[in-house]
Amino acid sequence: MIEKNIALFGFGSGLDLYLNMRTYERDEKIVVIFDNNASLYQGSPDFIVDFPINIELYQFERLFITSRHYINIYKQLLLLGVEEEKIEVFLPMIYTG
Amino acid sequence: VKDNNLILIVYYGRSGSIFAHSLLDGHPEIISLPPVFMYYIRDINNYLPELETAEQAYDYFIKIYGKVVNCVESVSSQNEVTDLLESLNINLNSAFDESVFKRLFFKFYNEQTSSLSDKHKLLFLTMHYAYDATLLGYQNIETAKQKKVLYQLHNPIMSYINWFAKRFDGLSLFQMIRSPLDTLRSTVKYCIEANGFTSGQMATTLKQILFGGTKFDSPNIDHFAVKLEDIHLQPELTLRRIAKRLNIRWDETLLCSSFSGLLWNNVKGREHISGFCAKPIHLNLSDVIPDRDIQFLMPRLMRFYQVWNYEFPIFKSSNLPNEHLLLLEYLVYIPDPVLATKQYNQQYNQQYLFLRSENIQFYFHYSMRFNQALVEVL
Numbered sequence: 001m002i003e004k005n006i007a008l009f010g011f012g013s014g015l016d017l018y019l020n021m022r023t024y025e026r027d028e029k030i031v032v033i034f035d036n037n038a039s040l041y042q043g044s045p046d047f048i049v050d051f052p053i054n055i056e057l058y059q060f061e062r063l064f065i066t067s068r069h070y071i072n073i074y075k076q077l078l079l080l081g082v083e084e085e086k087i088e089v090f091l092p093m094i095y096t097g
Numbered sequence: 098v099k100d101n102n103l104i105l106i107v108y109y110g111r112s113g114s115i116f117a118h119s120l121l122d123g124h125p126e127i128i129s130l131p132p133v134f135m136y137y138i139r140d141i142n143n144y145l146p147e148l149e150t151a152e153q154a155y156d157y158f159i160k161i162y163g164k165v166v167n168c169v170e171s172v173s174s175q176n177e178v179t180d181l182l183e184s185l186n187i188n189l190n191s192a193f194d195e196s197v198f199k200r201l202f203f204k205f206y207n208e209q210t211s212s213l214s215d216k217h218k219l220l221f222l223t224m225h226y227a228y229d230a231t232l233l234g235y236q237n238i239e240t241a242k243q244k245k246v247l248y249q250l251h252n253p254i255m256s257y258i259n260w261f262a263k264r265f266d267g268l269s270l271f272q273m274i275r276s277p278l279d280t281l282r283s284t285v286k287y288c289i290e291a292n293g294f295t296s297g298q299m300a301t302t303l304k305q306i307l308f309g310g311t312k313f314d315s316p317n318i319d320h321f322a323v324k325l326e327d328i329h330l331q332p333e334l335t336l337r338r339i340a341k342r343l344n345i346r347w348d349e350t351l352l353c354s355s356f357s358g359l360l361w362n363n364v365k366g367r368e369h370i371s372g373f374c375a376k377p378i379h380l381n382l383s384d385v386i387p388d389r390d391i392q393f394l395m396p397r398l399m400r401f402y403q404v405w406n407y408e409f410p411i412f413k414s415s416n417l418p419n420e421h422l423l424l425l426e427y428l429v430y431i432p433d434p435v436l437a438t439k440q441y442n443q444q445y446n447q448q449y450l451f452l453r454s455e456n457i458q459f460y461f462h463y464s465m466r467f468n469q470a471l472v473e474v475l
Contacts, residue, residue, distance in 0.1 A: 021259050021315070071459045089463065092255040094308055 003029040007060040009052070009077070010067025011035045011043055014093055018066045032058045055080050066090045103246050103265040104343060107253035110280035110305040111287055112273040113325035115185060118249050119354035119361045120328075120336060126345045128229040128241060131165060131356045132249035133181045138257045141217050151206040154220045155199065166228070167195045184291075190357045194231060202227040205238050218264045222246070232358055245345065253309060262317050269343055270313055270320040272472050276407045277398045281306045282385045285425050296429050300456050307464040310401060312472045322472040324405065329374045338475050382410065387424055387445075393417045397464040404471045419461060422448055426457075 006028045008015060015033065034052045035041065041049040050057070055077075063086055065073050070089045077087050104127070108114040115132050122129040140161070148154040159168050164179050167189065182189070206223045213219040225248075226241035235241075250257060253272065262268050275283075284302045288294045313320045321342060327335040336351040354361045354372060362372070382391065391412040395402075402409055427441045427449075 017256050017259070020263075021255065071455055074459070074463075084466070091308060091311055091469065094460075094463075095304060096254050096256065 003027055004062065005029055005031045005060045007032050007034060007055075007058060007063040009034045009063060009065045009073055010069070011041055011049065012067060014066035014068065014090060015043070017092055018064065018090055031060050034063075052076065052080060055082065060086070062086050062088055064088050064090045065093060068093055070094065102267055103248065103261060104269045104271055105248050105250045105258065105261060107250050107258075107270065107272045108305075109253075109272060109274040109309045109322070110277075110302065111284040112275035112280055113328065114249065114251060114273040116325075116354065116363070117271070117273050117323065117328065118247070119356055120351055121247055121339075121343075122361075123350040123353065123355045123358065124345060124348050125350070126244050126348075127247050128225045128244045129247040129356075130225060130228055130249075131182070131187050132185060132251070133165060133178045133187065134162065134224075135181075135249050135251045136161070136177065137221065138248075138250060138260065142257065142260065148216050148220060151203050151210075154206060154216070154223070155202055158202070158220070158224055162224075165189060166198045166231075167191070167193045169195070186362060187356050188359050188361075190232070190359055193357070198227055198231040201230050201236070204236075205230070205241070208238050215264060245343070253313075255313065258313055258318070262315060266317075268318045270318050271339070271343070272310070272320065272322045273325055274310060274322045274405060274472070274474070275325040277306055277401045278382055278386055278391065278394065278410055281394075281425075282382050285385050285428065289428065294425070294428050296454065299425060299429055300454065300460075303457060303460050307397060307460055308467065310405070310471045312470045314470065320472050321475045322405070323475050324407075332373045335475075342475055385425055385428070388412060389417065389421070390423045390425070393421045393423065397461065400468070401471060405474050419458075420453075422451070422453065426451075426453065 004027060008018065008030060011033055030047060032048045032050055033041075034050060034055065036052065038049050038051045043049075063077065063082060065077075065087065067073055070093045074087060074089065078084060104121075106114050106118050106121075118129065118132050121127055122131075146153075146157075148157055159166075159170070161176065162178055163170065164174065164182070202223055205226045206219065209219055209223065213222070225246050226238055229241055229244070230236065230238075248261075250261075253270075258268075258270060274280075281302065284305070285294060285299075288298045288302070310322070319342070323335065323339060332352060337347055340347050340351060386394070391410055392415050395410070395412055399409075401407070422445070424441070424445045427445050
């Protein structure tokens with residue numbers, strides 16, 4: 001199985017839900033989790049957490065926004081030069097946000 | 098399809114999920130509470146306290162749902178559950194004996210404590226088992242365990258579905274769907290008739306229509322959709338298919354709408370249908386969704402029509418700008434669209450400017466490129 005490199009944005013309850021819903025092996029590898037408050041991260045040490053300003057340092061095929069502030073983050077990512085085709089909002093953020 | 102023990106029913110906007118529930122209710126292999134228990138899962142996720150003992154669990158149950166089991170202290174109380182009973186036109190079974198229910202609740206609760214450490218799952222199963230045993234007059238929990246539990250989740254909120262998926266070995270996610278523009282129009286009209294169409298309802302309705310039919314992708318969940326139109330036009334054929342998919346035997350009760358052993362009719366009104374309707378239920382959309390709005394919405398809904406095999410509405414293809422304002426956005430602020438049609442149609446025709454919320458702007462933008470797989474139709 002070839003893994004796809006993905007990035008996430010947001011380490012709050014949306015991230016917990018994203019990880020929680022991985023009830024089976026997905027063919028993806030989380031290369032980084034971005035957050036505007038990256039220095040406050042206290043979650044699992046298994047993940048690399050970084051500020052979005054460093055986004056050019058990482059290679060990923062898709063980026064899922066796992067935050068309720070998905071609209072502003074979407075705009076921020078576009079301003080940072082991320083191709084729109086790569087950006088996806090983790091659906092529960094829209095549907096229940 | 099594996100043998101699933103829990104069936105969740107969810108909607109896609111206003112699409113007949115309560116109707117579908119009423120058809121499955123009463124099947125001898127299914128345990129089903131009336132659809133007012135949909136708040137239970139929300140309470141668990143939001144603020145339900147730890148329920149450590151059977152007494153605490155029962156007290157919680159009676160406080161919220163007492164009226165449903167004829168609890169004497171709860172009969173006169175009013176809360177969102179009793180409001181829902183009224184709005185769904187659900188009659189309560191006056192023969193339901195709360196003292197029997199209480200005895201069976203404690204019996205079944207205690208019989209499961211050694212095997213179930215999750216208190217919320219324990220309460221969830223106990224209230225279903227005790228309710229069914231009281232209605233049908235059996236005493237043995239093993240009888241209940243042979244059946245499948247059917248739960249009206251209603252809103253397909255993924256975190257709630259995930260809550261169940263983590264606790265049940267196999268789960269059938271039964272989603273009712275309907276032609277998207279019919280759903281949109283029906284939901285808006287329903288809101289207007291109820292209390293007036295609010296901006297919050299508009300955002301929620303658009304979310305449901307644009308994103309609500311997405312497939313829940315997990316091997317533990319058998320997610321499938323049933324078209325409301327199929328149930329109406331070919332009831333027996335469609336219900337036989339549903340029975341097969343749910344792995345329950347065919348039973349004539351599937352053609353009968355009921356809750357808790359009582360026949361059920363939908364609320365009365367011009368926008369409501371009770372029972373099966375042999376005629377196609379295509380709606381005249383134009384009072385809420387005029388042609389230009391169909392032009393605007395169809396590029397965003399095209400794949401729903403394709404994947405679910407719905408006939409496209411007739412519309413002229415044109416490139417309306419993202420800023421095009423829908424008639425339903427003008428309907429938000431008026432109590433009765435019939436009275437104000439002329440005035441608001443004029444404003445709509447002139448595209449009288451107002452600021453569209455950021456959320457709605459984003460839904461319309463993102464839905465143009467949203468391409469997650471949709472649930473497949475049975």
